[in-house]
Amino acid sequence: MQFTYHNPTRLHFGRNQFGQIGREIPKDAKVLVLFGGGSIQRNGVYDQVSQALSAHQWLDFGGIEPNPSIETLDGAVKKVQEEQIDYLLAVGGGSVIDGAKYIAAAACYSGYGWDILDGSHKVRKALPVGAVLTLPATGSESNGAAVITRTATHEKRSFLSPLVQPAFAILDPTVMRSLPDRQLSNGIIDAFVHICEQYLTEPTEAVVQEGYAEVLLRNLVALARSYDHRAEDGWQENLMWTANQSLNGLIGAGVPQDWSTHAIGHELTAVFGMDHAQTLAVVLPALLEEMIINKRAKLTQMGERVFGLSGEAVAEQTIVAIEDLFRSIGAATRLNQHHISRNDVATELLPALQAHARWPLGEKRDIDLARCEAILMRAVG
CATH class of the missing domain: 3.40.50.1970 (Rossmann fold)
Structure with a gap:
């Protein structure tokens, strides 16, 4: 630190x-x-x-x-x-x-x-x-x-x-009272993935940063599970404050950070016009599946401390829990649900990523173009 x-x-x-x-x-x-x-x-x-x-x-x-x-x-x-x-x-x-x-x-x-x-x-x-x-x-x-x-x-x-x-x-x-459900859902996803980019890397001894990230994640999980109460003042207040705290620099201070989900998601928006949060909902689960060896320890920690999971294969259970969370608030988690095919990825998205991304990606700088292609093919569904 x-x-x-x-x-x-x-x-x-x-x-x-x-x-x-x-x-x-x-x-x-x-x-x-x-x-x-x-x-x-x-x-x-x-x-x-x-x-x-x-x-x-x-x-x-x-x-x-x-x-x-x-x-x-x-x-x-x-x-x-x-x-x-x-x-x-x-x-x-x-x-x-x-x-x-x-x-x-x-x-x-x-x-x-x-x-x-x-x-x-x-x-x-x-x-x-x-x-x-x-x-x-x-x-x-x-x-x-x-x-x-x-x-x-x-x-x-x-x-x-x-x-x-x-x-x-x-x-x-x-001011959130007039927002459509899609934007509230996007807000939860955006804040959630911001935290993951700063948290789902490798275990550290930064007790404050990791503990606070877990508190914020648990709050977002609770907001998603109480999504039917999204018109209530307390629900809206907690989303607004959690989203702010997710990217004000505190939980990322002195710890490894990833941001590969965002790098890939930005190209999905630029090429196909997808909402920013919708790209994150698609990319993150696929990226975690592809990179699970490097992220297993932190995924396990997240599963136990955020989702209350236990037993065997907690890391795998955590990825499923994240995807289920996104789906529960109406987000698609596969590119084919956005009518984007493997051919679209190969002919349009990968060339854009090759030209624009700052390679290699990830907290360990171990995501190259081939690894990125594997992630996206998983994401197609």
Whole structure:
């Protein structure tokens, strides 16, 4: 265990927190409010943000899509530069917040913004960002990571910079009341797999990180098992807080991390347009089956401590339990359920992975393209 941990995002959690927006953003700042497809204008969130910014000068920019595209985001970058915006407020889920992070960095860079994503430009300056979370899933509201798509080339890449980490975030669980079931299900899956990427590696002596990861996993299992109560305040509060804690840097501090499920899942989204969480639900069980020798000890630990399993072959039972968990909240766990065949994998997905993934993958860097193909063929079903 050797690490530096710092999380500067100030979180305002619970009901009636929208008023904090006006206190957090300097009164002389010119603000650009960023949002997605318009649901915030139907569920009252936009009105609450407007009221909170009544003493500020502000504009808005909507239409940021799930898996935000650089093509859309560059329109916002242009608006920031033309209007001399000096503060960004992202109102939405992880996609809108990720988009705000890109805009914050790209608006302060004279070159092509994709340079930030392909690693040829390191972010040295960025506009400040605040966030109003409307969809709990990614934890993007209190970390410095962003994932952006270039639609023209079917690429999906990420960047990480402390300069784009939100200064503050509003987490009001009541905004979840209008979310469709699919997005709530996606939120559970996304948070669950985020934890697995930081936990399902090899046993460590990081008692706090491992123990906290197990608490978060048990909570997500409980939320999935009580999915019929998803309209209740307590259920929504616990999902929003668990999703935030799953990727704020704490459980990953000083421990091995994997992220191969995400690397493969990103290409599924870029090539076939699948929801991010739906790709994770498909890839994770297949990856664990293929890599079970390396992950057996930790899978056994997870099975005993999270699912309460015992007896023989606990590691194998744990993989089944994870897949059953995803299915219980309506997620498909096989690519053929998304009408993606072995031929599609061979002709479309593997070439994209070969071109875009940072090989080799996995916490031991032992997943090459051939191993990735084996994982995906398992995932087809």
